[in-house]
Amino acid sequence: MDDDAKILAWTTTPWTLPGNVGLAVGPGVTYARVRVTDSPQGWDGRGGAEIGEEIILAEDLLGDVLRHQIEVIETFPGSELVGKAYDPLFPGAVDRDGSETAWTVVGADFVTTTDGTGVVHTAVMYGEDDYILGMEVGFPAQHTVDMDGRFFPGTHNSLDGRYVKDCDDDIIDLLHYDNLLYREKMYVHDYPHCWRTGHPLLYYAMDSWFVRMTAVKERLLEFNDQVEWAPANIGTGRFGEWLRNIKDWAISRERFWGTPLPVWICPDCDHQHCAGSRDELRELAVDASKVTEDPHRPFVDEVLLHCQADGCSGEMVRETYVMDCWFDSGCAFFAQWHHPFAGTEKLEQNFPIDYICEGVDQTRGWFYTLLAVSTTVFDSICYKRCLSLGLILDAEGKKMSKSKGNIVDPWDHFNREGADATRWYMVTAGAPWNPLKFDSNGVRDTYGKMFLTLWNCYKFHTDYAALDNFDPEVSDCPVASRPSLDRWIISKLNSVAADYHAQFEGWDFHKACRDLEDFLVNDLSNWYVRRSRRRLWDEGDSADKMACQHTLHDVLTTLCRLIAPVSPFMVDEIHRNLTGESVHLADWPTPQHQDADLEASMQLVRNLAEAGRKVRVMNDHRQRLPCQSGWLVGASGIDEFYPILSEEINVLNLQTETDLDRFQRIEIAPNRKTLGRKCRQDLPKVMAALAEADPDTLWDDIQNSRCIIAGFELEPIDVEVKRVEREGFAAMTAEDSDVTLVLDMTVTEELLSMGLAREIIRRVQQKRKDLDLDVEASISLSVWLDENNPELLGGDWDHVVSEVRAKDAILDQGGQAPDGAETFDIDGAGIHFKVE
RNA sequence: GGACGGGUAGCUUAGGUUGGCUGGAGCACCCGGCUGAUAACCGGGAGGUCGCAGGUUCAAAUCCUGCCUCGUCCA
Incomplete structure (x- = not known):
């Protein structure tokens, strides 16, 4: 440089060095001029410096960067470096093009000493900061790399025409041999890559069309405030921050497929025209027959327009860009009605949109582009409510992607547990805006708990309803006249339904569904149905049985309607079978028959x-x-x-x-701490007396200050009073x-006999089930009781016989059971039975 | 590098805005029980430095600061 010293700059992208046109320093940062006094201890990699050479870099970074022994000659602020010129590393790669500032040092606020050398290499076309700075200070803006990522001819004879990322190593070599390299170093940093191919991307300045969103920034923020966001912090935080830092929208893309940019430019006078319809194109076209029904490329590229500028007779040519596909997305709310060419009434009825819902990764997609188009075109909010969903992650919390192979195939679950269970699991597994770590076991659990239980409740109802030829239409059974158990489950269902509705409105779908599942499993299945089984076993016609069947019918249909929006399939089957109508055509339930006292x-x-x-x-x-x-x-x-x-x-x-x-008595226990202090060596005597005394009188005496034991007065603090159940309770x-x-808790012969009968019933019923016997089938039962069993009394044996539907039965108390009998133990006594 | 969100039992999580009793649940595990619809259910047990470090307070999973770490978007 125009100084004897060398200035030390730093880059992580060697391929941008031929494009270097300037160096940036922090005007307030302190720099040091050092002289190399001795060689370093060891040296990894290429580069180096001569003894006596002078080097300039940020003072703070001397220790991090330099490996040689050095002496500091002087220190000074970066502002003193500004304006100094230096020799380009690749002379001729970039043309000076009249620039006064090319290959000089300039000041820039973004230069820090957190890493590098405090001197930032600037290649105008290959970095945002670089470009902005270059425009500001007047560096030449020329590419050294073409659109295929290859160096232009004339960059350097060993680089010309080569893909830039392949040249990094050669560029380091070139610098090394020209004594322009001080040091190379492994440095880990983030770098953007193509999401599809994984290739590193190149920052590349190129011409684009922009929508000037910065002009409507305030309006965007205003409209965003009117949107009800779920969760609220997306609106104020992530999305709000994005709007506050809004950039102009780069709307053009160099692609073939897509909506063509509808802009024509006159090559003669540069006049621009944006066309709004096919009719307009036909009107302005040099040859109207070129305007085809398909308005896409390549056809539209053929259309030339008469220049609309006064006095110009040029033929306007279309800009060859297509639009950012997110622009199409942002137009969906009116384009779906073919507005402005038709559907204006439809649009008015449906705009602004009541509700949209998308993944949180769509912040810059749907959420933004819809608002951007509605603001710029309609000066309006686009949607009133917006739910931002969390992403579905794999079991390790990583985003699922096909290329990583960590996806869960939903069909595995649809085929195994069904779409209903998969859907219900996903809704109940967490708040919708939280990321979901997809857990296959969770789907399994939901299937077993929620849907098998639902199906079994339905089966229970429908099996007995079929036996009784139950028809809800034929019989009439007002809710008020039904037994309290029925009125209770109906009340409870309606209360849950009301909460369910309110929670849906408040975005708490997960809580709503968890509560409904809890109702189904605990209230309906494990209490109502369990408590009602016996009512349906009645083989006659009773009002009670009728009430139970009506109640089950009502509860199941309502339950189906509540579940249907989340899990539509099984409930539709159930609802159709119960009512003959699809659940998806049924009305949403309105809460009724609630009775808080009964609940x-x-x-x-x-x-x-x-x-x-x-x-x-x-x-x-x-x-x-x-x-x-x-x-x-x-x-x-x-x-x-x-x-x-x-x-x-x-x-x-x-x-x-x-x-x-x-049922209770009190026990008085000594408080050793206070008593010990009080009685000292007499403590054992006092404790013995306490143990002997009747607790009731003792406590009475203590409370009335008239309890003297061995000469000591006992106060309430000296004892602990415990209430315990009397013996036998x-x-x-x-x-x-x-x-x-x-x-x-008293146990008698009669109670033991009844208990024994229940044990036998339970085992025999299990056996009936294992044998897959029909509910109404009869059996022959033989029971042998070992001698140490309590006596099974006649009435209890009769109970066993009728409960298990035995048409003939033999009881042998104290006899020897034959081989092949089933055996079990109660309190150490053997019981054997045979079912035929 | 920036914005936002998360980190609580082996796993999945509730709670966190408004600090306060023993930090709740489910799965899995161990023991016991119920069950003629259920792969469901009930009781008991074991399992927690509530990411780390400071701070505020009589008191912190909760509020504040810094750090670590994971995720998404942007660069």
């Missing part, structure tokens, strides 16, 4: 049933072994559910009780309530 009561009943099961487990009392008595302490208003509850928790006699003390308070269930 609350049933919730309490279910919590009590749960408490009953829990208390049995904790007290080691088998579910099938009945309890003689149970009491509900603090319950009111649920008497009508006592039959259900007593059956559910297997209690023979369930009653309301107000006095919990009847077990208790538990139901969740979210003040109601306590107390069970009598």
